[in-house]
Amino acid sequence: MVKRKIHHDGSTTTTENADSDDAADYHQTRHARRGLRSSYLAIKNRIHDEKDEIASPESKKFDLIFGEMESLHQLVTKPREQVADAQALLDITKSLVVTARAHGGGGLTPSSFVAHMLKEFGGKGGGATTSTEDCSRNLIAWKDIGVAVSYVFGGGYGCSTMIGPIDAKIKQRKVIKRRKQVKSIELARPEELGGGISEEKTDTDKNMLTMFNILKKNRVVRLENLVLNRNSFAQTVENLFALSFLVKDGRAEIRVNEAGQQLVLPRNAPAANAVLTKDVAFSHFVFRFDFNDWKLMVSTVGVGEELMPDRNSQ
Structure with missing residues (x-):
């Protein structure tokens, strides 16, 4: 049954309890809980304002406040009041921890x-x-103070020793024998012995030999015709790799004509003496090449104008 009660100030309250005594107990309990929370708030303010007196050993403020908290704790039954009780206990604990750190860490007032x-x-x-x-x-x-602290500033008597084990043995330094460097004036060229087992040539060496023979035969060729393999992007990269070794060894030269075309010419490798005396200097080149460049090269070079053979067909 729903009952509505009109107060003297014009306000109304509605209850769903059938018994009027239960409704009165409900309002009285809610009023008591509100007063309990107000008491906890007052205690928290006292802890904040009187934290110095609580931390003092001569004061009994801590015992009084903690006693009040214990008496209020007996009345706590609902979650909101439990939260207020826990917050008050946390505040007084923090106050004691700060004081303990100040005294324990050498903090002297x-x-x-x-x-x-x-x-x-x-x-x-x-x-x-x-x-x-x-x-x-x-x-x-x-x-008297000077006499009491004089030992702190006095010189210590005793023998000075190094820190560490006394029986440590001195390590003897190893004698380094250095060989005399003799500069050779003439280059030694040992004779090749016949009948020995020849090392197998790598694929790059074979590609370099094939490319050099093509250059000697044609004398001047376009770079894209020399390195392109329209059926394999990988073989095109290998051909470009072999050309870079020929240029590095001085057996091939790359020029750019007036039309902007890159031409490759064969050259004789320089003598070893010229390289040693730095009369001849090796030079390198950087060639940017990716899959899109290979596609463009395939469309530029006509079918059958490739000079390097297809190794897959071989």
């Missing part, structure tokens, strides 16, 4: 330092006092 100095090295008054007259009579015995 100026007031505690002065109180300790007056207690240990004070004059007539002895320990620290609160009245103005007693403070004026608390003279510091600086001479």
Whole structure:
């Protein structure tokens, strides 16, 4: 059954409980929970404002606040109040952790330092006092302080030794024998012995020999006609690779005519003495080539104008 209650201020409240006593208990419980959360909020504010007094060893503020939290904890039954209880416990724990770190890490406050100095090295008054007259009579015995800390600044007596094992043996340095370098004036050309087992030539050497014979026969050829294989992009790259070795060894030369065409000519390799004396210098070239360039080269060179043979057919 739904009941609606009209208050004196004109506001209305609706309840779905059939019993009016249950509705009263419900509103009373909600009001109590709200008051419980307000109490936890007040405790959190006290922890924030009185954190110095809570951390002080002489103060009983921590015991009082923690006692209030324990009494409020007994009334917690719902999740919202449990969250408020946990937050208050976290705040007071953080306050204690910060204080413990300050004391444990050597954090000494100026007031505690002065109180300790007056207690240990004070004059007539002895320990620290609160009245103005007693403070004026608390003279510091600086001479006693100097005697107490003199051992820190004194020189240590003893023998100085190196750090490490004493029985370490000295390693003997190895004697390096250097060979005398004799510069040879004439180049040694040993005679080739006949009847020996000749090494098999690689595919690149065979391609270089075939390409050089073609150059000697034709004297001047276009570069695309020399390296193109319209049936295989891989063989075209191998032909270009062989041409680069011929140019490196000085057995072929690449020129560009007035029309912009690249021409390849055969050349005799330079003598070894000319290379040694640097009268002849080797030069290299960079040739950009990809699959699209190969397609363009296939369309440019006519069918049957390729000079290098197809190795697959062989």
